[in-house]
Amino acid sequence: MVKLTDAELLSRLRLSTRLETDRISLEGYHPAGVLVPIIVGVGNPQLLFTKRTELVETHKGQVSFPGGMVDPEDGDVVQTALREAREEVGIQEGAVEVLGLLDDLATPTGFIITPVVGVLNGPPSLSPNWDEVAEVFQVPISFFADPKNGRTEMREFRGKQREIWYYESGTHTIWGATAIIIRSLLERLDLF
Numbered sequence: 001m002v003k004l005t006d007a008e009l010l011s012r013l014r015l016s017t018r019l020e021t022d023r024i025s026l027e028g029y030h031p032a033g034v035l036v037p038i039i040v041g042v043g044n045p046q047l048l049f050t051k052r053t054e055l056v057e058t059h060k061g062q063v064s065f066p067g068g069m070v071d072p073e074d075g076d077v078v079q080t081a082l083r084e085a086r087e088e089v090g091i092q093e094g095a096v097e098v099l100g101l102l103d104d105l106a107t108p109t110g111f112i113i114t115p116v117v118g119v120l121n122g123p124p125s126l127s128p129n130w131d132e133v134a135e136v137f138q139v140p141i142s143f144f145a146d147p148k149n150g151r152t153e154m155r156e157f158r159g160k161q162r163e164i165w166y167y168e169s170g171t172h173t174i175w176g177a178t179a180i181i182i183r184s185l186l187e188r189l190d191l192f
Contacts, residue, residue: 003142006040009189013038013099013117016188024104024112032111033080034067036102036181037091039138041122046138047182048124050088051172053134061134063174065115065181066091077101081116089136090127095120102184107177108157115181139169144182145191 004012037048049063066085074080078098085091096118104114128136143149150167165179174182186192 003044003140004189004191006045009038009040009045009141010099010119012189013119016100016190022103023114024106026106026112029106029110029112031070031077031080032068032113033070033074033077033084034065034113034115034181035081035085035091035096036065036115036117036185037085037096037120037124038117038141039120039123044140044142046140047144048089048120048136048138049172049174049178050128050133051135051137053130053132055131062176062178063172064178067113069111077114078116081114081118085118088129088132089124090129091120091124095124097121102181102188105177105180105184106157111177113177113181115184117185137170137172139167139172139174141185141189141191143167143169145186145189147192150179 039046039048050066051063052061054061066088067081068084070080082093099117102115104112106112126136150165152163152165154161155164165183167174
């Protein structure tokens with residue numbers, strides 16, 4: 001299992017993320033931003049996840065990163081991700097060091113997601129919106145870097161076969177767009 005120190009992780013992220021990405025635009029798809037919160041200063045860098053409630057409009061009960069659709073008043077997708085993280089789990093914008101963006105991805109449910117990589121120094125103070133978030137939990141990045149912890153299935157999307165990763169962490173199944181974002185992060189960190 002590959003483990004990075006906080007300093008190694010931050011160095012790799014600063015070199016591999018950027019604030020501009022090639023954006024995807026598809027007719028009928030809604031732009032969305034998610035914060036990929038990386039917690040450092042806890043011994044082993046962690047990713048923070050939410051499990052969505054059964055009350056939300058889409059992706060009921062699924063594990064995700066905090067995020068949602070771009071609102072007209074958001075200045076950009078970074079502001080969307082930060083706003084959504086504050087609204088969903090109470091992470092304040094000032095607590096996040098935004099390092100950059102990962103590549104956009106289109107989902108079968110009609111969203112184009114832009115992942116915003118942000119670092120939190122130490123465990124954040126959380127105040128989840130229980131109407132949207134059933135649970136907040138963390139998983140070490142090193143867990144995802146170990147291929148034994150994941151499995152793949154092939155699924156068709158937009159006429160092409162895609163490899164979809166699934167990770168089982170405790171009682172949580174992490175898959176779909178969230179797993180694609182994790183794989184993109186691992187690639188940027190040179191962990192596979």
